[in-house]
Amino acid sequence: MDYALLQKIYNIKSFVGYTDEEIKGLRAGFESIPHTLYEIWKKCGKTSELFDHSNDPWVTLDFQRRYKWTRKTKGYFYILNENQGVYQVAIRRADMAEDDPPVYVVETDDDGTVNEIGQAENSLSAFMMGMLIYEAAISCFEFCAEDIIWYDDGDVEKIDGILNKYPYHVYNWYSDRIDLYTKTDEEILFVMQGDSPNGTYSARTETAYHEIDRLIGGIGER
Structure with a gap:
């Protein structure tokens, strides 16, 4: 842990x-x-x-x-x-x-x-780390994107080049696998992998939210 x-x-x-x-x-x-x-x-x-x-x-x-x-x-x-x-x-x-x-x-x-x-x-x-990070993203961070965002393989490749992927996942929780990303640990993007990858991002501070929105806000479809 x-x-x-x-x-x-x-x-x-x-x-x-x-x-x-x-x-x-x-x-x-x-x-x-x-x-x-x-x-x-x-x-x-x-x-x-x-x-x-x-x-x-x-x-x-x-x-x-x-x-x-x-x-x-x-x-x-x-x-x-x-x-x-x-x-x-x-x-x-x-x-x-x-x-x-x-x-x-x-x-x-x-x-x-x-x-x-x-x-x-x-x-x-490994589960506890992955789920605790995921739960922070969906329920504990104050600032969040309002929409679910749909990604294709090209979108995910872009995200991989911009953000850091945590070495933790959750499997079989409403998706094949949940991937988790960050830049500074004050913001988190989760992507539910499967036939139609989707997810959203949130942040603990307004500054961190604006930064992740600047970095990846234009990627994917809402």
């Missing part, structure tokens, strides 16, 4: 983590938890900037207490819930003993049946 990058993107003064007693509550019903998950919870699990204002709710301790369905499905440990409850991201119970297990996009039926859509990332740490 690149905590320094997250601190910069979210403008966090200091991280707040869960206590061991709170972690005991989070992991209730599971004999073991991944070391990476424990580290994230202990380091920053209660940091409001990261987990309390995202478009797609993270499964925090408060979320678990409010929504009991997270406890009913014994075969998976939930990490994230899509904002309409259509999809979730979860770790397979069989993988909970791994240090940094893969995570999956799933659908959870009312009867508790879980259907896997695909792998979100091959490790929890």
